[in-house]
Amino acid sequence: EQISPQFEQGLAKIKKITESMKVAPKIDITEAEVESKPILYISETSTLDPNEIGEKMGAAYGEIMALAGIAQLEMASAPIAITEKFYPEEMVCEFNAALTFNEIPEDLELLGRIEKGETYSGKVLKTTHVGPYANLHGTYEAIMAYIKDNGYEINGNSWEEYVDDPTKVAEEELRTIIYFPIK
Numbered sequence: 001e002q003i004s005p006q007f008e009q010g011l012a013k014i015k016k017i018t019e020s021m022k023v024a025p026k027i028d029i030t031e032a033e034v035e036s037k038p039i040l041y042i043s044e045t046s047t048l049d050p051n052e053i054g055e056k057m058g059a060a061y062g063e064i065m066a067l068a069g070i071a072q073l074e075m076a077s078a079p080i081a082i083t084e085k086f087y088p089e090e091m092v093c094e095f096n097a098a099l100t101f102n103e104i105p106e107d108l109e110l111l112g113r114i115e116k117g118e119t120y121s122g123k124v125l126k127t128t129h130v131g132p133y134a135n136l137h138g139t140y141e142a143i144m145a146y147i148k149d150n151g152y153e154i155n156g157n158s159w160e161e162y163v164d165d166p167t168k169v170a171e172e173e174l175r176t177i178i179y180f181p182i183k
Contacts, residue, residue, distance in 0.1 A: 010089045027139055029127045029146050036121035037076050040064045041098035042113045048091045050133045057081060060097035067111050068099065076100040082159040120156050120181050129176045136176065143180055156181035
């Protein structure tokens with residue numbers, strides 16, 4: 001009885017979001033091997049509102065870039081976000097906003113909320129979502145169905161790589177590469 005109103009609100013929100021989405025186009029999912037890269041990251045929690053997520057990621061990437069500039073670190077790829085936990089009922093996610101670097105000195109003094117780590121190394125399923133971040137849900141559903149239909153087992157946290165800068169590329173053309181560690 002206590003949870004029912006919140007559950008109903010959550011379902012209503014999910015229904016509203018999914019009904020507003022266009023049908024996702026067929027996506028290509030490929031298997032690949034990835035190597036671990038050193039990262040600097042900031043842990044965040046956000047609702048699934050793309051504006052809130054964007055603000056938190058932007059602030060986190062800004063903090064990391066400030067430190068990287070001081071330390072003269074060379075980025076290895078586009079910004080990423082590693083999903084730590086996802087709570088569909090509450091429409092909330094926990095993630096690490098991260099930047100990958102070719103090398104991070106062992107003695108680098110970390111500032112504020114910034115932590116040091118490494119990305120996953122091993123076999124992944126990989127696909128590219130094209131379009132608004134608000135429509136990523138359909139691509140994730142397709143990947144999860146592919147994993148189930150092909151007998152794969154998830155082997156760690158998924159992550160997204162943001163190929164395009166949303167301040168410079170039209171929303172319908174944004175490319176986001178999604179990786180799922182598998183075995």
